Amino acid sequence: MADSNHLPSPTPSLEDCIRHRHSIRFYTSDPVAQDLLYESVSLARLAPSNSNIQNWRLTLASDSARDRIVSALQKASQANPPTIAPLPEQFKHFRSEFGHLLYGEQGYNIPRSAKEAHRAATMRNYEFFGAPVVGVITMDASLTTVDAMSVGMFVQTFMLALTERGLGSCLEVSVTGYLEVLREGFGIGEGQTILCGIAVGWPAEGNRVNEMVVPREEVESVVTMLRD
Numbered sequence: 001m002a003d004s005n006h007l008p009s010p011t012p013s014l015e016d017c018i019r020h021r022h023s024i025r026f027y028t029s030d031p032v033a034q035d036l037l038y039e040s041v042s043l044a045r046l047a048p049s050n051s052n053i054q055n056w057r058l059t060l061a062s063d064s065a066r067d068r069i070v071s072a073l074q075k076a077s078q079a080n081p082p083t084i085a086p087l088p089e090q091f092k093h094f095r096s097e098f099g100h101l102l103y104g105e106q107g108y109n110i111p112r113s114a115k116e117a118h119r120a121a122t123m124r125n126y127e128f129f130g131a132p133v134v135g136v137i138t139m140d141a142s143l144t145t146v147d148a149m150s151v152g153m154f155v156q157t158f159m160l161a162l163t164e165r166g167l168g169s170c171l172e173v174s175v176t177g178y179l180e181v182l183r184e185g186f187g188i189g190e191g192q193t194i195l196c197g198i199a200v201g202w203p204a205e206g207n208r209v210n211e212m213v214v215p216r217e218e219v220e221s222v223v224t225m226l227r228d
């Protein structure tokens with residue numbers, strides 16, 4: 001079950017970090033010390049992987065590198081719609097429910113009729129929600145689904161380590177709608193598959209969108225227990 005967004009301090013448990021990690025979509029402009037990022041990656045690389053191939057790669061950008069990438073993404077997103085694989089039909093209701101939450105009263109609070117405000121909020125994806133550290137998560141292009149599992153474990157561990165340090169993050173498939181811009185901006189060659197973007201920074205306190213609690217399915221829907 002998702003929980004509130006406030007991390008008990010000063011020594012949160014693993015369970016606290018799991019419960020209190022939420023996607024953060026408003027950041028302060030405060031820089032993030034490299035040490036905190038390296039500590040978090042150092043923990044994340046302890047994630048398991050198939051034959052210990054450790055096939056996760058994370059490319060992060062801050063300062064002028066970040067600004068350069070954000071400018072290129074904003075330019076591309078103003079010129080052309082993103083190219084992203086559509087969700088299969090049976091999952092679309094989740095997106096629609098999440099969209100109501102994000103743009104509704106608990107989130108951005110933008111009326112359905114306010115098309116321009118809606119668009120502006122969506123376009124915030126392409127500035128990584130104002131995060132001072134932006135990134136892409138990649139893996140070797142010769143690998144397949146099972147290896148993407150390992151990358152997922154790396155990423156969740158990374159985000160939990162960030163949470164423990166008071167930092168916020170948001171994964172962003174949206175930016176992969178402009179793959180060529182990401183390749184150019186982050187210097188990612190064709191030998192790597194870009195799986196997702198990520199925003200990292202200090203959460204803006206008291207922001208309603210950051211406080212949103214996104215529901216989860218019941219345990220019984222997730223696990224099947226066979227006994228005979």
Ligand SMILES: Cc1cc2nc3c(=O)[nH]c(=O)nc-3n(C[C@H](O)[C@H](O)[C@H](O)COP(=O)(O)O)c2cc1C
Pocket residue numbers: 002021022023024025098125170171172173174175196214
């Ligand atoms: C692979 C992946 C891609 C995501 N892409 C986006 C995105 O492009 N934009 C966005 O606002 N949130 C994105 N999210 C965040 C999800 O909307 C969020 O994880 C989900 O609604 C659950 O909310 P929570 O992270 O606050 O618990 C993504 C999450 C994952 C795991």
